[in-house]
Amino acid sequence: MKLNSEAKEIYKAIKNEIKRRIQLRESLAYLEKFSLTNNREEILRRQRYLKENLPKISEELKPLLSKIRPIRFRREYLHDRLLVVSEEEFEKAKALNICDVSLEPEEGYDLLLSTVDYGIDVELSISEIAPELYIMPLWENRETLKALASIGRIINSPSVAEEILAELRRLEKVAKRGEILENLDEIVRREEQRLNTKIEEMLKKFSLTLSGKELLEFLKELKSGNYQAIFSHFSQVENEILREIRKSEERLSKLLNLDVEVFSRDNLYPVEVSAETVELLRTELEKETKVEMYLVSREILRKIKPLLPKLKEELQRAYELEFLRAVKEFTEGFVFPEIASGGMAFINGRHLFIENPQPVSYVVGNVASFDGTSGERIVILTGANSGGKTSLLELITQIVLLTHMGLPVPAEKAWVEPLDELFFFRRKRSSYGAGAFETALKAFARALTKEGKKLILIDEFEAITEPGAAVKIIGELLKVAHEKGFYVVIVSHLGEDLKRELSFARVDGIEAEGLDENLNLIVDRQPKFGKLGKSTPELIVERLAKKKRGKEKEIFERVWRAFKESQD
Numbered sequence: 001m002k003l004n005s006e007a008k009e010i011y012k013a014i015k016n017e018i019k020r021r022i023q024l025r026e027s028l029a030y031l032e033k034f035s036l037t038n039n040r041e042e043i044l045r046r047q048r049y050l051k052e053n054l055p056k057i058s059e060e061l062k063p064l065l066s067k068i069r070p071i072r073f074r075r076e077y078l079h080d081r082l083l084v085v086s087e088e089e090f091e092k093a094k095a096l097n098i099c100d101v102s103l104e105p106e107e108g109y110d111l112l113l114s115t116v117d118y119g120i121d122v123e124l125s126i127s128e129i130a131p132e133l134y135i136m137p138l139w140e141n142r143e144t145l146k147a148l149a150s151i152g153r154i155i156n157s158p159s160v161a162e163e164i165l166a167e168l169r170r171l172e173k174v175a176k177r178g179e180i181l182e183n184l185d186e187i188v189r190r191e192e193q194r195l196n197t198k199i200e201e202m203l204k205k206f207s208l209t210l211s212g213k214e215l216l217e218f219l220k221e222l223k224s225g226n227y228q229a230i231f232s233h234f235s236q237v238e239n240e241i242l243r244e245i246r247k248s249e250e251r252l253s254k255l256l257n258l259d260v261e262v263f264s265r266d267n268l269y270p271v272e273v274s275a276e277t278v279e280l281l282r283t284e285l286e287k288e289t290k291v292e293m294y295l296v297s298r299e300i301l302r303k304i305k306p307l308l309p310k311l312k313e314e315l316q317r318a319y320e321l322e323f324l325r326a327v328k329e330f331t332e333g334f335v336f337p338e339i340a341s342g343g344m345a346f347i348n349g350r351h352l353f354i355e356n357p358q359p360v361s362y363v364v365g366n367v368a369s370f371d372g373t374s375g376e377r378i379v380i381l382t383g384a385n386s387g388g389k390t391s392l393l394e395l396i397t398q399i400v401l402l403t404h405m406g407l408p409v410p411a412e413k414a415w416v417e418p419l420d421e422l423f424f425f426r427r428k429r430s431s432y433g434a435g436a437f438e439t440a441l442k443a444f445a446r447a448l449t450k451e452g453k454k455l456i457l458i459d460e461f462e463a464i465t466e467p468g469a470a471v472k473i474i475g476e477l478l479k480v481a482h483e484k485g486f487y488v489v490i491v492s493h494l495g496e497d498l499k500r501e502l503s504f505a506r507v508d509g510i511e512a513e514g515l516d517e518n519l520n521l522i523v524d525r526q527p528k529f530g531k532l533g534k535s536t537p538e539l540i541v542e543r544l545a546k547k548k549r550g551k552e553k554e555i556f557e558r559v560w561r562a563f564k565e566s567q568d
């Protein structure tokens with residue numbers, strides 16, 4: 001379906017309404033599948049798809065879907081491992097391009113894998129050699145997996161994410177070790193400080209007990225050459241300190257899941273762990289963690305590998321659900337239009353961008369029959385200023401476009417014939433002179449060339465030329481449109497004159513019904529079919545007569561009386 005630029009603007013605004021409700025970037029692609037089509041079968045196919053799937057969307061899905069993130073399995077070269085293979089396997093192993101390959105074990109790697117009994121036994125496949133490339137993205141996206149599991153429960157289609165999450169739990173211990181590794185320095189320094197405070201306290205206590213009487217005791221022992229007693233007294237402190245050191249090391253060993261001896265025994269106060277020792281510890285821990293991570297990852301992957309294709313499908317399904325959810329949110333209270341032949345119509349249509357709009361029913365062509373209409377394809381829309389004529393043209397455009405997207409429309413009931421082209425010509429308020437007139441005329445004429453099913457909506461063409469000429473021009477152009485079987489709604493204040501020229505056209509009118517208590521015009525937005533819309537100068541006069549003061553008021557009152565007298 002082809003659109004002119006102003007119709008395109010409305011199409012863009014509709015798409016934006018859906019887009020801004022979509023929480024996931026990946027779901028935007030689904031909107032492309034709903035671009036305009038005039039293929040009746042395709043529209044019906046989209047309607048069937050939405051009718052089947054929209055009811056499955058429930059409120060509670062929104063926060064869960066917002067948590068979904070893409071899970072991308074990495075393809076990286078891992079420098080931390082060496083794969084030792086036989087000569088026959090060498091080329092194949094190299095071709096995997098996943099890590100260094102050798103025929104002999106070599107130094108300098110955290111992990112030694114081998115198909116020929118030199119290290120951890122592996123088969124020649126990426127998932128065996130580098131299972132972390134699959135497991136880490138899953139581990140990092142646990143929130144997505146949890147959301148998928150909950151979504152599965154809601155839509156009654158159990159997710160493989162449940163099983164994957166259960167398996168991933170085995171990684172918790174080694175992941176914790178990874179965290180510890182990151183904070184190793186801080187952990188060791190904290191233990192060191194704790195230990196020194198403790199020793200300090202012990203020494204303080206000891207110096208207190210060594211006062212007075214005890215000192216004399218020592219001197220006596222010293223005189224009699226009994227050094228042993230003194231040594232034993234001091235070594236008692238030393239032992240206590242050593243016991244504290246061991247306790248600290250046990251605590252660290254337990255935390256790191258590795259036997260450690262990091263505090264020097266040479267210098268008991270203050271105890272200190274050298275930077276080198278921390279580095280050595282880090283290297284050892286890193287190596288252990290790598291091996292453990294590899295082994296646990298491999299074990300998990302062996303179990304869950306068959307589930308990964310289904311997981312991918314489920315992620316895609318989540319993107320689709322998010323698209324559907326946004327459509328559902330946008331089209332709440334809408335109906336699927338009947339794909340008809342012979343024009344377009346709707347009952348109680350609601351403008352998308354007017355807050356609390358008055359619902360309006362309308363027909364162009366013979367798809368539905370309302371009192372005062374008889375299948376006219378050319379309609380002249382007349383009526384009060386600010387009555388809602390432009391808004392009605394926009395509403396027709398919105399309903400026609402949504403139908404061609406395959407979406408429901410904001411109305412109680414609607415009928416739309418698939419069209420080849422839609423033209424919307426807005427009133428150019430600031431256009432004056434021959435240039436503007438010529439441009440508008442050319443655009444109108446262009447819309448009339450070429451065959452096909454067309455809807456042409458024109459907002460007040462005559463504003464840019466003299467009324468007399470306008471009747472001739474518009475009249476003739478509408479005759480062409482009529483002959484070609486196009487559908488046209490044209491806003492005009494020249495309804496009466498045009499009607500005289502065009503027997504095939506219908507004239508509808510939007511009317512003001514009076515003034516409200518604040519002297520604002522009360523407008524019935526529903527056009528009266530086949531009835532010229534009265535302009536409302538007498539209401540404007542009444543309004544001024546009631547609002548103004550003094551001399552001006554007198555003048556308006558006089559004019560108003562003249563109106564009333566002519567009505568009596």
Ligand SMILES: Nc1ncnc2c1ncn2[C@@H]1O[C@H](COP(=O)(O)OP(=O)(O)OP(=O)(O)O)[C@@H](O)[C@H]1O
Nearest residue numbers: 354356357358384385386387388389390391392525
């Ligand atoms: N169905 C509706 N319900 C509520 N408000 C409406 C409706 N249709 C139009 N309006 C409001 O009325 C005002 C005038 O609408 P619109 O510009 O469509 O009128 P118009 O007849 O084209 O005016 P003009 O004669 O100035 O061209 C706008 O503020 C619009 O939001």
